[in-house]
Amino acid sequence: MKTGLVTAQPIDYAVILIYFIFVLGVGFKLKKNMKSSDDFLLAGHRIPSWVTGLAFLSANLGAIEVMGMAANAAQYGVMTCHFYWLGAIPAMVFLAVFMMPFYFKSKIRSVPEYLRKRFNEPTRALNAISFAVMTVLMSGINLYAMAIVFKLLLGWDMNASIAVAALVVLVYTITGGLTSSIYNEVLQFFLIVFGLLPVSILGLLRFGSWQNICDRFDNPGFAHLWKQVASGTNPMGVDMIGLIGGLGFVLSFGYWCTDFLVIQRALAAEDLRGARMTPIIAAFPKILFPVLTVLPGLFAIILIPKLGTNNDDLSFNMAIPYLLAVMYPNGLFGLGITALLASFMSGMAGNVTAFNTVWTYDIYQSYIAKNKSDAHYLWMGKLATAIGIVISVGTCYLCMNFKSIMDYMQLIFTFFNAPLFATFLLGMFFRRTSPWGAFYGLLSGTLAAVVHYVLTLQHKVNYQSEMAGNFHRSVVAWTVCLIVTITISYLTKPKAVEELRGLVWGVDAKDSGIAVKTSVFASPGFFGVILLALTAYLNYLFF
Amino acid sequence: MLDVRLPIGWLFLVLGVMLAVYGYANPPAESLRLGQVLLPLNLDVPWGILMALFGLAMVSLAQIDKIKALEQELKVSPMAVVSAAQTDVSSLSQSEPESESKPNSESKPNSQST
Numbered sequence: 041m042k043t044g045l046v047t048a049q050p051i052d053y054a055v056i057l058i059y060f061i062f063v064l065g066v067g068f069k070l071k072k073n074m075k076s077s078d079d080f081l082l083a084g085h086r087i088p089s090w091v092t093g094l095a096f097l098s099a100n101l102g103a104i105e106v107m108g109m110a111a112n113a114a115q116y117g118v119m120t121c122h123f124y125w126l127g128a129i130p131a132m133v134f135l136a137v138f139m140m141p142f143y144f145k146s147k148i149r150s151v152p153e154y155l156r157k158r159f160n161e162p163t164r165a166l167n168a169i170s171f172a173v174m175t176v177l178m179s180g181i182n183l184y185a186m187a188i189v190f191k192l193l194l195g196w197d198m199n200a201s202i203a204v205a206a207l208v209v210l211v212y213t214i215t216g217g218l219t220s221s222i223y224n225e226v227l228q229f230f231l232i233v234f235g236l237l238p239v240s241i242l243g244l245l246r247f248g249s250w251q252n253i254c255d256r257f258d259n260p261g262f263a264h265l266w267k268q269v270a271s272g273t274n275p276m277g278v279d280m281i282g283l284i285g286g287l288g289f290v291l292s293f294g295y296w297c298t299d300f301l302v303i304q305r306a307l308a309a310e311d312l313r314g315a316r317m318t319p320i321i322a323a324f325p326k327i328l329f330p331v332l333t334v335l336p337g338l339f340a341i342i343l344i345p346k347l348g349t350n351n352d353d354l355s356f357n358m359a360i361p362y363l364l365a366v367m368y369p370n371g372l373f374g375l376g377i378t379a380l381l382a383s384f385m386s387g388m389a390g391n392v393t394a395f396n397t398v399w400t401y402d403i404y405q406s407y408i409a410k411n412k413s414d415a416h417y418l419w420m421g422k423l424a425t426a427i428g429i430v431i432s433v434g435t436c437y438l439c440m441n442f443k444s445i446m447d448y449m450q451l452i453f454t455f456f457n458a459p460l461f462a463t464f465l466l467g468m469f470f471r472r473t474s475p476w477g478a479f480y481g482l483l484s485g486t487l488a489a490v491v492h493y494v495l496t497l498q499h500k501v502n503y504q505s506e507m508a509g510n511f512h513r514s515v516v517a518w519t520v521c522l523i524v525t526i527t528i529s530y531l532t533k534p535k536a537v538e539e540l541r542g543l544v545w546g547v548d549a550k551d552s553g554i555a556v557k558t559s560v561f562a563s564p565g566f567f568g569v570i571l572l573a574l575t576a577y578l579n580y581l582f583f
Numbered sequence: 584m585l586d587v588r589l590p591i592g593w594l595f596l597v598l599g600v601m602l603a604v605y606g607y608a609n610p611p612a613e614s615l616r617l618g619q620v621l622l623p624l625n626l627d628v629p630w631g632i633l634m635a636l637f638g639l640a641m642v643s644l645a646q647i648d649k650i651k652a653l654e655q656e657l658k659v660s661p662m663a664v665v666s667a668a669q670t671d672v673s674s675l676s677q678s679e680p681e682s683e684s685k686p687n688s689e690s691k692p693n694s695q696s697t
Binding site for chain 2: 051054055058059062065066069070073086091219223226227230231234238242368369370371372375
């Protein structure tokens with residue numbers, strides 16, 4: 041076996057082992073609560089909002105977030121913060137304030153189910169199938185990222201680490217279902233914070249001040265969010281339309297407001313207020329996350345100037361793993377490795393628990409085996425979990441062919457999430473949208489993204505970087521879906537107003553009068569304004 | 584259902600103590616280099632203590648909430664709680680002779696030694 045860069049000591053292995061014991065223990069402890077398919081797939085609607093909030097954040101805190109964002113920071117500088125302050129916070133606030141009431145009040149079990157209630161069966165089927173494909177494609181990324189890091193850093197065999205991680209995730213999701221996944225995501229959130237924070241603290245102590253860090257960049261644009269965007273000479277190679285329209289609007293709102301992976305966590309909350317507060321509670325730490333991801337990426341490019349010169353052991357993705365190796369003593373190094381492991385596992389489990397729900401309720405129960413007993417669907421949920429993990433292992437080998445994890449992920453989003461956001465926007469806020477309008481709009485949006493991708497591959501459409509191509513592709517897919525949906529909606533029959541109660545803006549649900557009035561200062565809207573103000577200030581600070 | 588703060592709390596408590604003890608027993612050979620300054624900092628110790636404190640806080644919060652919930656239940660339906668407690672006691676009483684005999688047997692050598 042080829043040896044890695046660092047030799048881990050018994051203490052490091054002990055930290056990893058204890059983490060595994062706790063993760064599996066949570067699954068087994070929750071096993072006796074898993075009596076129905078609702079308990080297993082939906083966590084029985086009884087989880088406090090601070091827990092769903094942190095799980096909401098952590099399910100997204102997979103390999104892409106931790107390694108991908110640090111890699112991006114090493115490659116593009118502070119502009120990576122756009123993925124947080126432009127590409128996440130506004131969308132999370134929008135979800136909490138405007139969209140969550142529709143999701144929660146309509147008592148849906150999954151996002152495709154909303155599409156069935158609001159539109160028709162074919163729209164739901166289209167979305168359910170594309171979502172199932174997307175989640176398994178995404179979940180493999182985490183396994184791949186983990187295996188490559190451990191191979192380069194510690195010399196571990198890639199196949200063995202993929203097998204061990206997949207097995208642990210399988211055991212804790214199959215025993216405790218969504219509850220176990222959510223509980224472990226919260227545990228993993230704290231581990232990631234404690235495991236990675238010393239990198240940022242030590243780095244800041246070493247450089248002394250932000251100014252000292254900026255002085256060390258070869259490209260002064262590395263220290264700014266917006267300064268070079270207008271001129272088009274920025275390191276990321278993106279323009280205003282791509283950045284604001286693509287990332288800031290279509291991709292971010294498409295992901296945070298319609299991706300069942302995150303919505304599922306909010307729907308597990310006890311009540312409507314809990315569900316609405318879930319994205320808000322997640323958004324506060326999210327604003328600060330660049331400290332854990334972007335900052336280490338910036339340190340890495342200063343301390344390891346050779347980073348990015350090849351796609352193997354010096355790829356940008358190795359930014360954080362290298363810093364852990366250089367800065368941490370044994371013991372803490374074990375904790376850092378465990379934090380990375382936790383992020384890969386939470387990212388994977390998030391995808392798998394979303395996949396099993398959509399498969400069981402929206403595909404299996406709806407089209408394959410209707411009217412079976414609940415015990416049967418519980419069994420199917422568990423089987424889908426196992427199959428989801430096996431397919432993830434397969435897709436893990438697929439994404440080994442991609443140069444950067446971030447590009448792979450954004451590419452998948454442009455196919456599925458970008459057009460879906462147009463469908464949801466029209467479905468929730470435009471009463472005239474008809475069922476067939478939504479179906480053909482969604483289909484043509486996805487096809488438009490595929491055609492655009494093929495044209496890019498053939499160099500008929502060219503962009504400065506793959507990232508810029510993804511941003512523009514998402515705008516194209518969204519616009520095509522919007523135009524086709526509106527056009528066909530005016531040519532076909534809309535649903536009767538009676539059928540739209542509680543599903544569309546301006547058509548109240550019958551029980552809307554019962555809603556409990558809370559103080560303005562405790563409302564999600566008030567916290568949303570605070571979040572947006574903070575985000576605006578940070579944009580000004582790093583302009 | 585399981586309070587999520589318990590596994591989080593215990594994990595951090597165990598890991599924190601482990602790190603602190605390991606760091607204390609195995610101080611790093613080199614001082615920590617921060618720019619021009621060499622800092623004699625054994626990072627495992629302070630970070631381990633911080634983690635253990637965080638774990639302790641999590642476990643305590645979970646316990647406080649558990650006690651509060653019990654008090655609340657007592658206010659709402661005291662009889663239910665009392666009867667639940669009685670069944671607990673009756674189940675305990677079966678193993679009473681054993682539990683009583685232990686402290687006695689332990690106390691004997693103590694008294695002899697004094």
